[in-house]
Amino acid sequence: MDAILLQILNGLDKGSAYALIALGLTLIFGTLGVVNFAHGALFMIGAFCAVTLQRFLSLSFETVDPTQTDFLGNPLKVKTPYVEHWFGPEIGGAIIDWSVPLAILVAIPVMVAVGFIMERGLIKHFYRRPHADQILVTFGLAIVLQEIIKYFYGANPIPTPAPDMFAGSLDFGALVGMAENSIIYPYWRLVYFAFAAVIIGSVFAFLQFTTFGMVVRAGMADRETVGLLGINIDKRFTIMFGIAAAVAGLAGVMYTPINAPNYHMGMDFLVLSFVVVVVGGMGSLPGAVLAGFLLGILESFASMKEVIDLIPGINQIIIYLVAIIILLTRPRGLMGRKGVMEE
Amino acid sequence: MSNSNFTRRGVLKTSAVAGAGLALPTIFTNRANAFTNEPTGSTVTLGFNVPQTGPYADEGADELRAYQLAVEHLNGEGDGGMINTFSSKTLDGTGILGKKVEYVTGDTQTKSDAARASARSMIEKDGAIMITGGSSSGVAVAVQALCQEAGVIFMAGLTHSNDTTGKDKKANGFRHFFNSYMSGAALAPVLANAYGNDRKAYHLTADYNWGYTTEEAVRNSTEALGWETVAAVKTPLTQTDFSSYIAPVLQSGADVLVLNHYGGNMVNSLTNAVQFGLRDKMVNDKNFEIVVPLYSRLMARGAGANVKGIYGSTNWHWSLSQGFTTPDGTEVAPDAASAAFVKSFGEKYGFPPSQAAHTCYCQTILYADAVNRAGSFNPCAVVEALEGFEFDGLGNGPTLYRAEDHQCFKDVLVVRGKENPQSEFDLLEVVEVTPVGQVTYDPSIFGGDLGSCNPGA
Known part of the structure; x- marks a missing residue:
């Protein structure tokens, strides 16, 4: 029982990441009709916003400590971050320590700008082209973006830890009266899950309860009619692209303490996120979120030793297996609408 | 009026046939030489096959730095690095057998097929006499097999699987790095x-x-x-x-x-x-x-x-150059060879070398020395020179290139993540230098067959 609870919890944070990326993908597909294979790269750029801010806040000056030597036997140059010099070790250290949450403030404008440039500069030229062309151009763009990041940051993962107060894990088992250490869950993953819930809720509320959201939803349902009413739907859709980019970027920022970011992390999530979108139903926002959590939890279950012993290799194929079964029984996905990508 | 027999179509056909003939791998046509890519001019070309793209690109970059440093030292440039501390004294800064060392590079991408393709290209098109490098056992095993077929020496880079010098060992392949x-x-x-x-x-x-x-x-x-x-x-x-x-x-x-x-x-x-x-x-x-x-x-x-x-x-750590005290209080004196290497590398690049860089540098020096001792670039002569070769002064203490499996046997470092690092490079501390006797095993336990050396052409 506790093993099952444990894997459900595990699946939630993995599902959060899938859901956030798939949500952005679906927003773009639903509004602009573009299959955006560069969406994983937006997740990666968000993560590198956190890396960049951490590096910026850690900018240091050097002082020579004659009592210590470096690897060449020369007096050691000790680095002191400027923020620690200016604000003292405690406050300066805390600012660096909180660089990941602080990166949210940086990532929002950066990601909206990246999304805007991407949409206006490249993707808008492919609106009326076949989906295969869109996939090719956005996939190419993703490769270009990740190579740029690799050029500046190298190929190795870069540690970007969470604030110290979120280190360690919650003994969830002991909390609910089970044996000690039976269900443990890292604090930061709880934060990530809560953060994802807030973002997903905000996007839904924005679309549901604002005039802007109403127009966008109308545009998603019937773009031509909304255009005939004199509403500049293209402009709104461009803004939605920026919002989708920001959602992916924020997912990336908050993911950095979970796995040290590297240039390839977007690609690692991209294919799975597309499966999530298809399983959820093309163009369906609730479907994307539901499928994200469902597949995240299933993936966690498939990683259990007992399951692998029973069906070797199941951990590598479970998501695709479930996708096949769902698409065979519900060809439009869990919550897909009639007519989307069926013309 | 001139009447030429040349037609556009005829010229194209002839060009295509001639081009195909020229493009035939030299590996299949170079029958006049005694062995594959026998150097005939004043230079000799080595092939450095490292991951330049993909997840291990940073490790590959460090390997390449070490290779470039080794080439400099072999050609008499720089401070000579570990050539000065190496127990064998055949290397005098005049290249290998008096030929200036040049090199070409390939990108393994840490993929076996890509690594084989780049190694093949360096052998067939660039005339590389020896292939070295890599950051993966899968790549090492694949490229080692290719070199065996092609008749060139393979000096493995970072590969830790037992199989490289176990069940997949080849006569033309040698590993300096330790194993699982x-x-x-x-x-x-x-x-x-x-x-x-x-x-x-x-x-x-x-x-x-x-x-x-x-x-x-x-x-x-x-x-x-x-x-x-x-x-x-x-x-x-x-x-x-x-x-x-x-x-x-x-x-x-x-x-x-x-x-x-x-x-x-x-x-x-x-x-x-x-x-x-x-x-x-x-x-x-x-x-x-x-x-x-x-x-x-x-x-x-x-x-x-x-x-x-x-x-x-x-396999090696730069802190050997400074000496240290193990947790049980044993004083380990600075290692002169490691110090020479760290100095050369550190002054050139601004940071200490990794274990991947160290093993690649050593492999280049060991190959060059073996050729000099053999007096020939013939792979079979090099194999004979390396088999059973005992040496010192390359940073790991006394070392044996065992004849039975072409695996180096030397002390192994047990390390621990450092609690209070002084710098971004100061991450590990050596807690024990395990003597070679404790890590030596019977070569038959992992199976495999070296076969016989292949000189190629």
């Missing part, structure tokens, strides 16, 4: 000493050749000292989030987690394990511990503070 068996044999006594003989281990193992041999080596060595293995779970090589594999560890009753992972896998699984607070837990009335059998300083940087206090093994 040696890691297990060196680590187990240190672990038993630090954590006791009554331990329950849980293994997470990368689902490929290197992972299997490492798990097997560590299991065998630790079980022989009384540890129990409660579970061993294979994880996909492409896995990035290991939480679902780590979460059940505490429920299993294990009090040690062994991460048979390398590179990005190691960084992520270790980060996840620390996030889950495993090291803060008490299980079976003991502190929960984590072990990483193969450490790489470049990779340890990715794991950041998570490596603190965690044991592992390494």
Whole structure:
């Protein structure tokens, strides 16, 4: 029982990441009709916003400590971050320590700008082209973006830890009266899950309860009619692209303490996120979120030793297996609408 | 009026036939020479096949730096580095057998097929007499087999699987780097000493050749000292989030987690394990511990503070150049060879070399010396010169290139993540230098057959 609870919890944070990326993908597909294979790269750029801010806040000056030597036997140059010099070790250290949450403030404008440039500069030229062309151009763009990041940051993962107060894990088992250490869950993953819930809720509320959201939803349902009413739907859709980019970027920022970011992390999530979108139903926002959590939890279950012993290799194929079964029984996905990508 | 027999179509056909003939690999047409790519001019070309793109690109870049440094030293430029401390004195800065050393590079991409293609290109098009490099056992085994077929020497780079000089060994291939068996044999006594003989281990193992041999080596060595293995779970090589594999560890009753992972896998699984607070837990009335059998300083940087206090093994570490005191109080004097290498490398590039850089530099020097001692570039003469060769002064103490499997036997370093690093390079501390006798094994235990050397053409 506790093993099952444990894997459900595990699946939630993995599902959060899938859901956030798939949500952005679906927003773009639903509004602009573009299959955006560069969406994983937006997740990666968000993560590198956190890396960049951490590096910026850690900018240091050097002082020579004659009592210590470096690897060449020369007096050691000790680095002191400027923020620690200016604000003292405690406050300066805390600012660096909180660089990941602080990166949210940086990532929002950066990601909206990246999304805007991407949409206006490249993707808008492919609106009326076949989906295969869109996939090719956005996939190419993703490769270009990740190579740029690799050029500046190298190929190795870069540690970007969470604030110290979120280190360690919650003994969830002991909390609910089970044996000690039976269900443990890292604090930061709880934060990530809560953060994802807030973002997903905000996007839904924005679309549901604002005039802007109403127009966008109308545009998603019937773009031509909304255009005939004199509403500049293209402009709104461009803004939605920026919002989708920001959602992916924020997912990336908050993911950095979970796995040290590297240039390839977007690609690692991209294919799975597309499966999530298809399983959820093309163009369906609730479907994307539901499928994200469902597949995240299933993936966690498939990683259990007992399951692998029973069906070797199941951990590598479970998501695709479930996708096949769902698409065979519900060809439009869990919550897909009639007519989307069926013309 | 002139009447030519040339037609456009005819010229094209003739060009195509001639082009095809010229494009035929020299490996198949170069029958006049005694062996493949026999150097006839005043230069000799070496082929450095390293990952320049892909996940191990940083490791590949460090390998390439070491190769370039070795070439400089062989050609008499720079301060000579470890050529000055090397026990064999045939290298005098005039290249190899008096020929200036040149090099070409290839990109393995850490993919076997890409690595074979780049090695083949360097042999066939660039005339490389020797291929060296790589950061993966899969690549090493694939390229080693290619070199055997082509009739050139392969001096392996970073490859740790037992198979490279075990079941997949080849007469034309040589490995300076240590292997999984040696890691297990060196680590187990240190672990038993630090954590006791009554331990329950849980293994997470990368689902490929290197992972299997490492798990097997560590299991065998630790079980022989009384540890129990409660579970061993294979994880996909492409896995990035290991939480679902780590979460059940505490429920299993294990009090040690062994991460048979390398590179990005190691960084992520270790980060996840620390996030889950495993090291803060008490299980079976003991502190929960984590072990990483193969450490790489470049990779340890990715794991950041998570490596603190965690044991592992390494082929070489730059701190040997400064000397150190082990936890049991043993004073280890600075190693002159390591100091010479760190100085050369550090002054040229501004940071200390990695173990990958060290092994690649050594392999280049060892090959050049073997050619000089043999008096020939013929691969069979080089094989004969390297087999059973005993040397010192390359940073690992007295070393033997064993004739039976072409594996180097030398002391192995057991390291631990440093609690209070002084700099970004100061991540690991050597806790024990395991004597070579403790990590030596019978060459027949891993099977395989060297076969006979192939000089090619």
